[in-house]
Amino acid sequence: MFASIQQRLALPPKAIIWGLLTANGFLIALMLALAKTATAYGVPAITYAFWQTLIAGSVLLLCSANIRRVLDKRLTTYFVISGLTGIAIPNAIAFFLVTKLGAGFTGIMYALPPIFTFLIATTMGLEKRSWTKLAGLSVAVSACAWIVLQRHSEMSQSNGLWFALGLVIPAALSIGNVYRSVAWPGQTRPMTLAAGTLLASAAALGVLAGLSGTPLIAPEFGLRFVPLIFLQGLLTALTYYCGFELQKRSSPVFYSQLGAVAAVFGLIIGVAWFHEQYSLTIWLGALTVIVGLRLSNRAPQK
Template sequence: LPPIFTFLLAAGLGLEKRSWIKLAGLSIAVVACAWIVLQRHSEISSPNALWFAMGLLIPAMLSIGNVYRSVAWPSGVKPMILASGTLLASAATLGLFAGLTRTSIFPATTGLQLVSIVGIQGLLTALTYLCAFELQRRSNPVFYSQLGAVAAMFGLLIGVIWFNERYSVGIWLGALVVILGLRISNRTKPTSPET
């Protein structure tokens, strides 16, 4: 849902041209992602209406963040500074929370192997934040909001390659429809040849 909410918000604020084709492409991709999730988690029972409504707050907040970052991007500030600041603020918040609740960040029995894994994960997270801020700087909020759908497609590939998962034809068809929806929403108008 973040791509659709972001598009509607950005179009409403005049940051994005209103386009039924773009909205249709985003909708196709979102519905296909939902189809994949339902295929993989068919045991999901019908949700409580209150929790479902609260769940809709997450994509709404993500959409507001996508638009806000584009509108309020500090001039002259590089993505590295913003990524570093975000991660340092998160680390400080975690440290403060751990201190106030007297919760250890690492259990006393933590071995070197786990610390190494956490260190590698930290480096990958830092790289992810750097890439995300760089992409946000170079694109618009609607394009950026489509990262979730792209991540879902890579998640399927990682599941097959790394975890030896096997998916049904319905899931692969859903993945193709996601790609089709993203292609429709990001299509560019052909340019006329120069005379």
């Protein structure tokens, strides 16, 4: 699909991956905004995440030219681990926290995976330690800590455990990033991997909903929930398709900038859509996070 578009428009590969990065970051931030709207109707976070991933996975499965590949037992482990770490766990937490801490702040958590990914990769010996990366990550971590402290002081009714829970989002995403890089199945299309990952996530969320007694369908959700979740499902399908295409076409360093883009869009959407208010220190902190991540992702000079 993207190859044909690239041929028609004669766009250079670099422009394609930058477009994917920007679009994917915006879609992630938009998903959080839609989730906040849905949960305002009384829809549990697990329920919303279940239908979101089930619809998205089903759409990509139908669009896939090789449905049997998604059902390949040899890919089951990949789909389960990728689905849990990359979608089910972080999204369920994010959809819960977005009603407590706001769309902008929750989006900041998506800017942190490069930090956790770097720590995991260096510990496993997958990447060499770099003073430039260390300096950049130190700046980003300090800025994120400052944002948390500032946001916590502005929200008198906030529970400190919510902020600690938010750190599970980048931790899970980072584990998923490392795993996908190491275990990426050869000769498998990004759409197939995205479909299988989303459906595995939906299955895990369905089991979690059953164990926790969370209803997947209830009259009190209202009819407004139906078009909203279908829109979310379509956006999610596009988001994860773009994400797998981006991961296939770019380097891990370039891909790691996705969270920072999503964080910026998250703050903008939080202000424009929900009229959230952020102090100047939070905006400066968000900018510092991006600067730190950009510094950590700079290629070493030869």
